Amino acid sequence: MMDKIKNPRSVLHALEPIGLGTAEVESLLSYFCRLAVSHSTSTLSLSRAVARRFEHDVEEQFDWYHRQLSGMGEAALTWSGALSALTSVPRLDRLTFLPWKDVIAQNGLPILSNGQFCLQCLAEDQASGRTPYFRLAWESKLVSVCNKHRVRLTTHCPCCGKDKVRHAAALVVPGWCTRCGAFLGSETHDHLANIKPVELWRSRQIGALLAAQDQLGELPQRQHLIDVVRHIIEEMDGGQSARFAKRVGVAKATVHYWLQTDKTPTLEACLAMASQSGISLTQLLTGDLHDWKPPAEGQQLALALFKPEPRRRVPSRELDWGEIEHQLQRFLLLPTPISVREAARRLEVEPRQLYLNSNRTARQLGERYMAYRKRRRQANLNAAMPHLEAAGREVLSEGKALNLREMTARVPPQVLSSVQGLFDVLRDVQANIELSPNMR
Numbered sequence: 001m002m003d004k005i006k007n008p009r010s011v012l013h014a015l016e017p018i019g020l021g022t023a024e025v026e027s028l029l030s031y032f033c034r035l036a037v038s039h040s041t042s043t044l045s046l047s048r049a050v051a052r053r054f055e056h057d058v059e060e061q062f063d064w065y066h067r068q069l070s071g072m073g074e075a076a077l078t079w080s081g082a083l084s085a086l087t088s089v090p091r092l093d094r095l096t097f098l099p100w101k102d103v104i105a106q107n108g109l110p111i112l113s114n115g116q117f118c119l120q121c122l123a124e125d126q127a128s129g130r131t132p133y134f135r136l137a138w139e140s141k142l143v144s145v146c147n148k149h150r151v152r153l154t155t156h157c158p159c160c161g162k163d164k165v166r167h168a169a170a171l172v173v174p175g176w177c178t179r180c181g182a183f184l185g186s187e188t189h190d191h192l193a194n195i196k197p198v199e200l201w202r203s204r205q206i207g208a209l210l211a212a213q214d215q216l217g218e219l220p221q222r223q224h225l226i227d228v229v230r231h232i233i234e235e236m237d238g239g240q241s242a243r244f245a246k247r248v249g250v251a252k253a254t255v256h257y258w259l260q261t262d263k264t265p266t267l268e269a270c271l272a273m274a275s276q277s278g279i280s281l282t283q284l285l286t287g288d289l290h291d292w293k294p295p296a297e298g299q300q301l302a303l304a305l306f307k308p309e310p311r312r313r314v315p316s317r318e319l320d321w322g323e324i325e326h327q328l329q330r331f332l333l334l335p336t337p338i339s340v341r342e343a344a345r346r347l348e349v350e351p352r353q354l355y356l357n358s359n360r361t362a363r364q365l366g367e368r369y370m371a372y373r374k375r376r377r378q379a380n381l382n383a384a385m386p387h388l389e390a391a392g393r394e395v396l397s398e399g400k401a402l403n404l405r406e407m408t409a410r411v412p413p414q415v416l417s418s419v420q421g422l423f424d425v426l427r428d429v430q431a432n433i434e435l436s437p438n439m440r
């Protein structure tokens with residue numbers, strides 16, 4: 001694996017960003033996590049170090065993962081600049097949405113904070129010997145499916161079933177659950193959720209946009225975008241912006257503001273315009289009208305498939321408990337046990353409903369999972385103990401305190417993140433070393 005470019009003068013390792021110029025380009029958040037791993041430090045300590053150097057007012061207790069490192073705002077600007085300075089890898093803003101800053105409204109790029117991912121992308125990374133990493137496309141709330149694998153992205157660990165398991169932690173190894181330590185990649189798919197054509201189309205458009213951002217000659221400009229919008233309105237609706245607004249599903253006044261003031265459309269509005277006019281999102285945002293023609297009437301009908309629909313309430317579902325029981329029995333036979341919470345998530349019911357209606361099987365599932373967790377925790381701990389004790393003796397013999405910072409500097413992050421209840425374990429390690437002075 002050629003991960004590091006030789007560059008002895010940079011403060012931090014000059015890691016090569018993954019997937020530049022493709023729809024699968026890495027996010028800055030992912031890059032930052034890999035950087036911490038590469039330096040055998042926690043994401044928490046690295047974030048504090050970067051913040052101390054480059055942010056003026058750092059609050060005492062800030063959590064780095066609340067910053068939208070890969071978005072389009074201040075945090076993305078500060079952090080891409082800071083990491084470029086420290087790694088000497090130029091233009092790390094290409095791992096964010098910053099190149100589109102002028103053509104997407106400042107609040108018009110919703111970023112998902114829970115951390116979604118494609119199980120199969122991560123599995124493929126690992127199978128092909130590549131470092132698992134997070135794709136920039138996953139940061140956008142408007143991307144809900146993986147275009148490559150045509151599966152729905154998830155925010156839940158396939159093993160413990162918990163949410164926010166990707167990167168919201170002090171210690172992150174991209175690809176491993178921050179809550180239970182399991183690998184987040186998986187080949188199996190129990191629920192092939194029904195994916196709408198518009199979801200696939202959207203993720204393809206945003207993927208193409210991200211692939212293009214590495215090759216932009218100049219940064220896209222708002223005025224070019226507005227010129228294109230005006231041209232499309234002229235060609236498709238005879239210059240009547242009210243008709244066009246209706247066509248793309250936004251308020252009449254909204255289109256008026258784009259054309260007459262300095263308001264910029266949101267990403268969602270740009271997608272709606274692209275979908276109804278047949279221009280690609282990239283062409284729209286880069287102001288490239290070449291080879292665009294207004295769609296003929298028949299084509300317009302087909303485009304209606306991608307029309308943003310008003311949100312409707314989902315009707316409550318009749319649950320087939322016979323079928324659910326059957327699925328639960330299947331889960332009991334999975335080689336890697338799953339939690340009741342994860343089973344409930346896969347079946348789209350609440351865990352308490354499982355306990356109420358399929359009580360016995362749900363309890364069996366729970367017991368099997370707990371036993372598995374316990375076995376795995378013990379096995380991980382046994383594997384980690386020699387590392388922890390060796391590092392612990394070193395730290396104590398240097399007269400330092402046994403804390404997360406000292407340990408991450410000495411113990412591989414994969415080992416450290418596999419240990420549950422690390423702080424209690426460190427206390428035990430310290431007690432053991434102090435009880436056997438001849439070992440020091």
Ligand SMILES: [Zn+2]
Pocket residue numbers: 118119120121122146147148149150
């Ligand atoms: Zn995928």
Ligand SMILES: [Zn+2]
Pocket residue numbers: 157158159160161162165177178179180181182
């Ligand atoms: Zn987990």
